Structure formats: structure tokens, C-alpha cells
Amino acid sequence: MDKTYTLEVAGVTRELPIMPIADNLSIASFVILGDTELVTAAAPLLAEKLPEVDVLITAEAKGIPLIFEVSRVLKMKKYYVARKSTKPYMDAPLINEVESITTQKKQILCLDGADAREISGKRVAIIDDVISTGKSLQAIEDLVVKAGGHVAARAAILAEGDAAKRSDIIFLQELPLFFHE
Numbered sequence: 160m161d162k163t164y165t166l167e168v169a170g171v172t173r174e175l176p177i178m179p180i181a182d183n184l185s186i187a188s189f190v191i192l193g194d195t196e197l198v199t200a201a202a203p204l205l206a207e208k209l210p211e212v213d214v215l216i217t218a219e220a221k222g223i224p225l226i227f228e229v230s231r232v233l234k235m236k237k238y239y240v241a242r243k244s245t246k247p248y249m250d251a252p253l254i255n256e257v258e259s260i261t262t263q264k265k266q267i268l269c270l271d272g273a274d275a276r277e278i279s280g281k282r283v284a285i286i287d288d289v290i291s292t293g294k295s296l297q298a299i300e301d302l303v304v305k306a307g308g309h310v311a312a313r314a315a316i317l318a319e320g321d322a323a324k325r326s327d328i329i330f331l332q333e334l335p336l337f338f339h340e
């Protein structure tokens with residue numbers, strides 16, 4: 160099997176290392192943390208595909224640079240982040256469990272109660288770097304609904320595996336999964 164996968168997205172090319180995550184499955188590792196060139200190229204393309212929304216939300220961690228840039232392009236003054244642990248400075252956080260394709264154990268996602276109150280009644284776009292099993296997306300969506308927000312868009316740079324067949328998400332490029340014996 161190839162050791163890398165050549166990804167072309169938003170006019171940028173990256174050689175993604177193919178990494179095993181289970182006995183019969185490998186993924187092309189896509190890490191946008193630190194990749195200013197890719198994030199700044201992808202964010203405006205995603206921003207122009209979004210319907211009109213009031214707020215943006217992502218999950219810690221890899222969605223953060225992307226949501227920052229999308230909010231900047233859209234001239235939004237802030238964005239929201241569901242964290243993967245509670246913090247003492249949070250006010251009555253909303254908490255949900257989450258498991259992603261790369262998660263080895265269960266994690267939590269939590270939204271500060273103060274953020275939840277601001278999201279209430281708003282049209283929300285969920286932003287992430289990749290949608291794969293969709294479990295992270297669903298966990299964020301559950302928090303948004305709990306907060307009283309209305310999910311109006313689900314957007315990512317890449318749709319991995321079967322996620323590329325979904326008609327309810329916005330994405331720029333597909334990413335294959337690599338199954339083996």
C-alpha cells in the first residue's frame with residue numbers, strides 16, 4: 160500500500176501519511192493545525208458555500224484554526240468552540256459524549272453555559288476539518304440543539320469515506336479510507 164495519499168484541495172497539494180488506526184483500516188492523516196496556507200485557502204471556499212447563519216461552532220481541537228478563518232472571512236465578531244474537557248471558568252456547561260474515527264476512547268464535548276445562552280434561537284453552522292463517521296458532528300449538533308440553536312449548515316474541508324455520500328453536509332473534497340486484510 161502507498162505510504163502517502165496525495166490530497167489536492169483548495170488549490171493546495173499535501174502528501175498525507177497513511178496511518179493504521181485498526182487491524183483492517185488505515186487513514187490518511189490530515190492535520191490542519193499549523194497549516195496556515197491550507198486553512199486560509201479553504202476557509203473562503205467553505206464560507207461562500209454556507210447559507211446565511213448567525214453563528215459558527217466547532218469542536219476542539221483541529222476545527223479551531225479553520226473556524227477562526229471562516230469567521231474572519233465572514234466578518235463575524237466571534238465563534239464558539241465545544242471543548243473536550245470542562246474548565247473551572249465554565250458556567251453550567253452542557254456536556255455530551257463523543258467518539259470519532261481517530262478516538263481511542265470516549266471523550267466529552269462541552270459547551271460553556273454562557274455560550275449556550277448566546278447560541279439559543281440562532282441559526283448555526285457547524286464547522287470542522289473532517290467529517291468521517293459523523294459522530295463528532297452529531298455530538299456538536301446535539302449540544303447546539305440542547306442550547307436551543309437551529310443547525311442550518313454542517314461544513315468541513317474533507318468528507319472521509321462514506322461521509323462523501325451525505326447530502327446534508329458541505330465539503331470541498333473527498334478523502335478515501337484505506338481498508339486492508
Ligand SMILES: O=P(O)(O)OC[C@H]1O[C@H](OP(=O)(O)OP(=O)(O)O)[C@H](O)[C@@H]1O
Binds near residue numbers: 220258289291295
Ligand atoms: O466524523 P468523525 O468520525 O467523528 O471524525 C471527525 C473528527 O475527528 C477529528 O477530530 P479528533 O477526534 O481526531 O480530535 P482532535 O481534533 O482533538 O485531534 C476531526 O477533527 C473531526 O472532529
